[in-house]
Amino acid sequence: MAHKLLGKDFLPPDVIAKVTGEAKYAEDFRAEGMVFARILSSPYPHARVKSIDATEALAMPGVVGVLLPEDVTNPAPPEIPLLTMEPGYVGAPILLVAAEDETTAQDAIEKIRIDYEPLPFTVDPLASLHPDAPDARTDGNIGAGGSANVALGKLKWKREDFDSAGERMPMGEPAPKQDWTFGDVEAGFAKAKLIIDEPFVHASNSHHSMEPRTAMAYWQNGKCILHLSSQSQSFITPALAGMIGIPATDLVVVAEYCGGGFGSKGGAYPLQALPALLSKKINRPVMMRVSRAEEYYNGSARLGFQGQVKLGFAEDGKLLAADLYIVQENGACNSFWDFRNAPDGLSVLYQPEAMRWRGVPVFANSPIRSAQRGPGYNQMVHIMEPLMDRAARELKIDRLAIRLRNVGGIAAPIGPQRTPATSCYMKDALEKGAQLFGWDERMKRNGQRNGSKVTAVAVGQAFHPAGFNGFDGLLRILPDGKVHIHTGVGNLGTFSHSSTSRIAAEVLKLNWDDVVIERGDTRKNLPWNIGQFGSNTNFTMARTNYVAAMDALTKLREIAAKEFGATPDDYDIDGKRVFRKGLPGIGMAYSDAARRAIALGGKYDGHELPKDINPMTQVSATAIAGTGLVGVAKDNLAVNGAPSAFAAAFIEIELDLETGKHVIIDYLGVADCGTVIHPSGLETQVKSGAVQGFGVASLERIVYDPQNGLPASVGFYQARPPTYGDVAQRFRTSAVDKPDPSSPLGTKGIGEPLLGCAGSALLCAISEAIGGHVFNRTPIVPDMILNHLAKQPQAHGRLQVNCQ
C-alpha cells in the first residue's frame, strides 16, 4: 500500500530551534527571584553521616537555605535516595545549599561541617560475593527491580566456589529465582563437536549526556513548575510528583528539549525532584546546575557484567547448547535488570537448542546505574559475537555463514517462554548487508598487510525488544482545519515524537502542513504515553496515534452521516473533507465537521470519554473538550508475540600492529525496523548508534581506584565518548523495510540494536586483525592489543572490573 507520509522525509518541527540556539533546555530558563543551589556530595565511596552542622553556612550573607536529608522522604532502600545519610558512592548527594549566587552557594558548602564515619566498600561485585569481602551496603549486597524483582538481601558464595574456579569465573548460587533453563543443556554439550567455555567482562560506561541533569523549579498557585532534562514527558510525571509529594495534577513538567539521555533520563530521577523540594522550603525559584563531574557521579552508567559463558557447537556451526552466568554490577542502588535481558538476547539471536541462565545483581560502591541503549542485550552481543567468530574459525566455517546457520525465523522464539517475535528479519538483514557490503569480495582483503597495518573485515548482530502497548492516543480537529496531535512521549532527539504522529496524519490522510504537534509541556494537555526509551517509541506510539486517529475517523463519518444521511460506512475521507463514497459532492470539510462536533458535544468534542483511558488522559482530554472534534482512545489492539528489532553491521578496519590503534574504513548498518517511517531519521540512528557502539567496544569505561574507592573517570577526556576522530570514515545505511504484522502500519522500534551490532562488529574486526584472539572483554584498548601481540601479561586481572 502506497503511503502519503510514511517512508518519506519531513522537516521535524524542532530542528530549526536546535540550529539557531533558540531551543530552550532546563538551564536556559529564568524565574524572578531565582536562587542557585549547589550539591554537597559524598567524598567517600561508603560512609555514615553522623552529624551535619550548617550553622556557619546559613549565617553567610547571600545564603538562603539548605535542604537536608531530614527534609525529604526517601523511597525504600535500595532505591536511589534523594538525599542520604549513608552515601554509597563518591558524589552521592547529601544536602543542598541555596544562595543568591552560585559562588556563595559553593562557598557555603565549604562551611558546612559533616562528621563522616567511613564504612567498608567494594568496587568489584564478583569479589564482594566472597564470604570474607565487604558489602557495598549495610543492608545487603544483592537486589534488582523491574522484571528481575530481586529483594534487597545478602548473598555470599562459598569459599570453595572461589577456590575451585580455576580459569573459570567462580559460580555459586544465583540470586533467588534468577535462573532458567529450556531444553537439555547437558545433552547438547555431550553431542557438541566444539565447546567454548570462557569468563568475560563487559565494562560499565557512562551515558555522558551532553546536557547535565540540571533542573530549575518554582511554585505558583500551589503547582510546581519544573524545567528539567528528560527523555520522557508524560511517563515520568506520576513518579516525579510522588518524589515531590504532590498529586500528578499539581506538577508541570517542561521538557520540550532534552540534551541527551540514552536511557539515563528515561524515568523520573531524584535530581529532578531536589530543586522542587528546596524551592518549596525556601519559597524561591531554584536553579540547580549539575557539573560535569556530578553528572559522572549521578548521571548513570551502563551496568557492567562479569560472567561465564559455555557454548556447544555442532560441526556445521549450529549452536546446540548455551550456559550463561552473569554477575551484574548494580552500582550502590537499584538500577536495571540488564543481566536478565542478556540471556533473552542470546536465545533469540543464536537459537540454541538448549540453554541455561543464572544471574546475580550485586551492589558496588560505584556510580548510579540505569538502562543504557540496549541494556543487557547489547552487552550480550559484545561478548557473544566474537565467540561466534571464534567458533567459525575453529570449525572452519565462514563467519557470516555461522550466523546464517543459527539465525531465527520470522517468528523467532525468545527466552525460556519461547515467546515468538512479532517479526524477525535478521536473516534478511544479514543477507542484504552481505550483498551491499560485498562480503565475499571484501573477504579477499581480510588479513592483508600494509606495513604495520592489517585490514580486517567483520560482521555483527544485535537484538532488542521494540515496543509496548496499552497507552493512550489523543488528537483534535479544530474549526480552523488544523489537526493537533497531542503526544506525551518526550524528545530524545530522534524526532519520533513527530514521526509517530505522522501515523495519525496518515490515517486521516492529512497534509503535514495541517498538523500541529502538541508536546513538551504538561500544560499542553498530553495523553498518558510511554517514555522515550528502549526502542519502544515507534511501535507503541504508532499504535496510540493510530487508535486516536481511527476514533476521529469514526466520528467524522458519524457526523457526516448525521448531516447528510446514509450510514457512517458510506463515507470516506481525503485529508480535507469527509464525503459520500461515489458522491464526492456530498460531504463537509474537516473544519466544518469540527464545528459540528462542538455543537453535538458528548463524545464528539471530548465531553464524554472512553472509560478505559488513563486518568492523565482523562484530565487532558477534558481540558480540550469543546474545542473541536476529539479523537481519543486506549490502544487495545492485539499483539501477537514480542515486538522485536534486529540489526546487522558490516565493518572494515585497519589496525596498526605497532600502536594497537584502529581506523574504521567503512561501516554498513542494516536495520530490521519494520516499515521505515522516516528514512533520514533512520539513517541518522543507524550511523549514530554505531558511533556509540564504537565507543563501548573500544573507548569507554569507568575507572576506580580500588584502594580508596575513588572514581578516575569524571570528565569527557577520561571517560572517552567517541569524537569525530574515532568514527567510521565512511558510513553506509540500509533497512530490510518489511512490515511488522502487529503494528498498525508495520513500523517498529530500532534504536538500541544499532549500537550493539556496531560494537560487536568492531570487536570482531579487532580480533580478526590480530589473528583471531578473543579478549572476552570490553573495551578493547590499544595497550591490551599490544600486550597480547608482545605476549606480555595484561594490566588487568581476567575478571577485574572498573580498571584500565
Place this chain on the structure above:
Amino acid sequence: MSDPTIEAEAEKRRLSRREFIKRVIASGAVASSASFVFGGLSACSSPRGAVAGSVERLISIDVNGQLRRVDVLPQETLAMTLRYKLGLTGTKLSCDRAECGACTVMIDGVTTYSCSTLTHSVRARKVMTIEGLRGPNGELHPVQQAFVDELGPQCGFCTPGQVVAAVALLQKNPKPTREEARHAMSGNLCRCGAYDNYLNAIMRAAGNTAEIHHGA
C-alpha cells in the same frame, strides 16, 4: 577571504588554558580547587557582591555586532556572561572545562571555548555567538540551513557549538575536504554521535556534494 594579519593577531591573543588558570588564580577570586572545578559559576552575582574581594566592573563587549555594556566579575567566564547577563542562552555549558565545545563562540573570527575564557579578556574584541548568525531578516545562515537539510542535530545540545565551529571553519577554508572538516571539528563532542550528519552538512554548505555520504 580572511585577513592573515588579523588571524595572526587573533591567534596571539587567544588565551591558552594554562594562561586562563593563571589569571584566575591571580585574580584571587578562587578559594579552593573545588571552586575552580565549578569555576565561572559566579555569574548572576548578588546585589551585595557576595564573594569577598570580587568586584564587578562595567565593561563593553562587542557581541554579534552590538556593543553591550555589562557588569563583570574578575573570575567570570564569557559563557556565564553570555548566558546569565546578556540572555544569550544558545551558547551551552556541558563540561565547563574546555573538553566538549558546546560553548564554542568566535572571538575575532577564531573559535574559542567560552567556558574557559574570562570575559574581561574579550574587551574591545568581536564576539560572535550562535544568535549572531541569522541574516538581517531572520533567514538562517547557510551553515544553519545545511544543518537542517542534513538533519544534523539529534538532541541538539551540542548543535550551536557545532554550527559556530563549522561557520568558523568555512570562513577560514571555504572548500574543506571531508577529512579537513573532520579535523577542524574535532574539538566539538556530540554524544548522540551525529558526526556524519554534521560532516554532511558542512560538505553541503561548502558545495562539496561529492563528499556528502548517504545510503548504502
